[in-house]
Amino acid sequence: MSLDIWMRENPLTYVWFGSYAVALLIFAIEIVMVVRKRKITLQQVHLMRDAGDEE
Amino acid sequence: MKKSTMLGLLVLVIRRDLVLAMRRRADVLTTLIFFVMVVSLFPMGVGPEMDMLRKMAAGVLWVAALLASMLSLGRLFSADYLDGTLEQMMLAPQSLSMLVLGKMAAHWMSSGLPLVLMAPVLGLQFDMSVRALGVLIVSLLLGTPILSMVGAIGAALTLGLRGGGVLLSLLVLPLCIPVLIFGTGAVEAVSSGLSIASHLSLLGALLVLALVFTPWVTAQALRISME
Amino acid sequence: MAINWFKYSSPTTFYGLAGKMIPWFAIPAVILFAIGLYMGFFVAPVDAQQGEFYRIMFIHVPTSILSMFFYLIMAGYAALGLIFNTRLSAMMASAIAPTGALFTLISLWTGALWGKPMWGTWWIWDARMTSQLILLFLYLGFIALHASIDEPRRADRAAALLAIVGSVNVPIIYFSVKWWNTLHQGSTIKFSGTSMQITMQHTLLAMTLACWLYAIAVVLARVRSIILERERKTDWISELPEVKL
């Protein structure tokens, strides 16, 4: 199998892109999600406060 | 008028649920037909080689039993929840765990036991030996009550939720893996001539553990869901 | 010295505290990741049998250990919330769950990548891999149950009960899977060398700490959003500088 041969020839590339890059990507996605959630929640609180002021 | 005892109440709940199951026979039959169908579909999926089917038999029957019992779990508390009987059960003068145990027992008798009785017939389709069939029945007899009991926790937690049925399976199936492993392990041990005692005793130990803890946990889950 | 722990268990105090603590975890996490990656790829020597492939270990082992550990922490918080009825504990439990699930996912993924060069197959039904998979199911169950209940209080309590039942079940599952695995003569992961090199140990330590600190920072950030969402109607939220603007 070509992947097997490629893997043995470029082990570091395989290790780096296969696992570390994926792990760091997952971490990055998680951070983006957390930041986004904070933004959205703050927006909601603002909206609610504005609505409350008008009452 | 006389006061009922704890045992009296347990018997009352079991009898009531069995009478209800008898009057809604279609539900019981659906579960059973599902079980038969799933098991019969396997040979069509993997091919009719008897050697392979004989090897797979225990696993197929056990997984099918697991799925079939998931089907009927959704109904365990939902009918009583919708018509208010569950509220009355929570106000019973005996502990809720006892009533829950009664419901679990009735559920097993109306959905688990028929599967156990049906299993040997299906086992024959897979050319299982008589000895293996015997062990399969014993392992199902020990294992299916655990499925009802652990499943009851999931049923109580997902009470009245949209998409509760799928969610229930998602919660309960991982928790049932040990039962599956020991149940099929016993049958495989027979086929390979090993001792079955350890598997069955582990299954028995799980059953005792489930008997001790699950009614109480389920009662707590019901209290949470009723708020 | 008497510290009033209950003071810190109120969402109001914790919100500010968590905000201050996040950088203290996030910055060391980044530094340790940098150190760990440098050591893992440039300092740690090539393994005699596994070649370069063993370097996956430095991410696989920390995420595997921590994913199990986080489940127990989550169940612990859930139990606290259920017993003492503290709101913050339940919020912490639901903030840990996604991070725990992602760690389990990374552990499974890197395990598969490690498995391919070692055994020639992406997945083997090895006891540890199978347990990790089941752990992922348990996390997903917790998240799904929490997400499908609209009322926050019931969601917290129901998910907490599930987490406790799950954590009681984890040893039973692990034992049964191990038992099943030995019966079926499957292969198990064995490290080639008899003892790990000291640099490898240090790298592993750095990476584990980095993952841990990262997880704490992310969980704290997430719990802040949860507090904000749950307490949005209270007065102290509208007094916050980021809300006032």
Added chain:
Amino acid sequence: MLEVSNLACSRGDHRLFSGLNFHLHLGQIMQVQGVNGSGKTSLLRTLCGFLMPDEGEIVWRGERIRELGEDYHDEILYLGHLNAIKDELSALENLRISAGLSGIELEEKEAVTALRRMGLRGREMLPTKVLSQGQRRRVALARLLVSDAKLWILDEPLSALDVGAVALIQELIAEHLAQQGMVIFTTHQPLHVAGMEMRTLSLS
């Protein structure tokens, strides 16, 4: 007997009521009033112990109901919006089972007598699915006749009932109070109990 102090209850983010105080003694009856959504049902469910109050305590015979648990359940009877009867079972079976759940083993004769008094003569053996809404409510209310509970907690007991049945319920409540029983109820229809002072609790 029943003392409620500083009770607060909320559903989700919404605070239904707070700082609620009242006492109820033997032979007393109390009506809980309030517009829709003011928390009447929640109050009754809290009194049963289904809901955990945010604050405050409910004390029965000097002990908190959380600690009394089943002993408290033995002394109360709750009738909610839902009838707690099964369509597949006959009126007789339903009554005997619901009495059984509240800890009383009922002879068939006693159950038949109770159902007949509720105006269900000749319908004892019919499956409840063929009964009308009002008749099902009567089956549920038959529990009042066979119960030995001290405290009745009734949520809208008169819904779906005709004039005759309303009169019967009033009669039952009067009997219960005369035997030193206690009643807490909600209703949107007028309910009069002869010779009794009706206390009211308003939720706003």
